[in-house]
Amino acid sequence: DIQMTQSPSTLSASVGDRVTITCRASQSISSWLAWYQQRPGKAPKLLIYKASSLESGVPSRFSGSGSGTEFTLTISRLQPDDSATYYCQQYKSHYSFGQGTKLEIK
Amino acid sequence: EVQLVESGGALVQPGGSLRLSCAASEFTFSNFWMSWVRQAPGEGLEWVANIKGDGSEKYLVGSVMGRFTISRDNAKNSVYLQMNSLRAEDTAVYYCVREGGGAYFDYWGQGTLVTVSS
Numbered sequence: 001d002i003q004m005t006q007s008p009s010t011l012s013a014s015v016g017d018r019v020t021i022t023c024r025a026s027q028s029i030s031s032w033l034a035w036y037q038q039r040p041g042k043a044p045k046l047l048i049y050k051a052s053s054l055e056s057g058v059p060s061r062f063s064g065s066g067s068g069t070e071f072t073l074t075i076s077r078l079q080p081d082d083s084a085t086y087y088c089q090q091y092k093s094h095y096s097f098g099q100g101t102k103l104e105i106k
Numbered sequence: 107e108v109q110l111v112e113s114g115g116a117l118v119q120p121g122g123s124l125r126l127s128c129a130a131s132e133f134t135f136s137n138f139w140m141s142w143v144r145q146a147p148g149e150g151l152e153w154v155a156n157i158k159g160d161g162s163e164k165y166l167v168g169s170v171m172g173r174f175t176i177s178r179d180n181a182k183n184s185v186y187l188q189m190n191s192l193r194a195e196d197t198a199v200y201y202c203v204r205e206g207g208g209a210y211f212d213y214w215g216q217g218t219l220v221t222v223s224s
Contacts, residue, residue: 034210036151043201043214044151050208087151091209094165095141095153 002026002090006098014106017078021101023071023088032092035064035073038100039084047086048073080105108132108213110202115218118192122222126187128202128215136160136180139205142187144198145217152198155187156205170196192222 003026013019023033031051036044046055048064051071061076075082083105088098114126126142141156155166155176164176175188185202199217206212 032209036211038151043216044211045214046206046210046212049206049210049212055212089151089210094167095156095209097151097153100150 002029002093002096004088004090004096004098006088006101008101009099010102012104012106013078015078015080018074018076019078019103021073021086023098025069025090028068029090029092031067032090033071034089034091036087036089037084038087044087078105108204110204110213110215112200112202112215112218115200115220117221117223119224120193120222122192123190124192124220126189126200126218128185130183135183140178140185141203141205141211142176143201143203143211146198157185194222196220197222
């Protein structure tokens with residue numbers, strides 16, 4: 001099974017800041033990686049697929065990069081409603097998620 | 107707009123059974139793999155099962171093999187999760203999810219809560 005590890009587990013930043021979340025895979029997954037945003041009490045929402053492709057309707061402030069085993073999600077110009085938990089997910093071999101990164105906006 | 111609406115969640119005793127349903131609309135249902143993903147209270151996401159558009163392939167995560175079954179009825183645009191021999195650790199919100207063109211999860215239902223407790 002492919003294990004996904006995110007860091008940090010929690011993150012606090014201010015409106016207007018730029019933050020980066022890292023996701024590492026236990027083996028190479030090429031670019032078969034997605035990022036999701038989950039606000040409290042809501043279903044997850046797809047942000048990024050194939051490591052760097054922005055889902056339709058998602059603001060361009062969100063960007064993804066990486067390949068192989070190391071990936072990043074960057075959120076620029078933080079807004080208050082970016083407060084959420086972010087998950088990475090590999091889909092090279094079945095599916096597995098990172099443990100999540102909780103982003104707090106100060 | 108794509109819609110996925112789950113139903114069937116409930117409080118059930120350990121060892122009991124439950125069948126979750128997901129009604130899909132506004133897309134050609136038979137063209138897509140469908141998955142169930144669960145989230146235990148305060149925890150992360152766990153993929154549970156998926157099924158190919160024509161129902162010919164099905165996969166389950168190891169922890170539910172032999173207890174859960176996934177099925178679909180393309181005439182009713184619905185996917186199901188039959189859960190038997192339920193355990194406390196199956197307590198979670200269960201999401202019905204569409205797999206996009208590249209197997210990532212592009213649409214999610216609102217979730218249905220399954221609580222396994224005596």
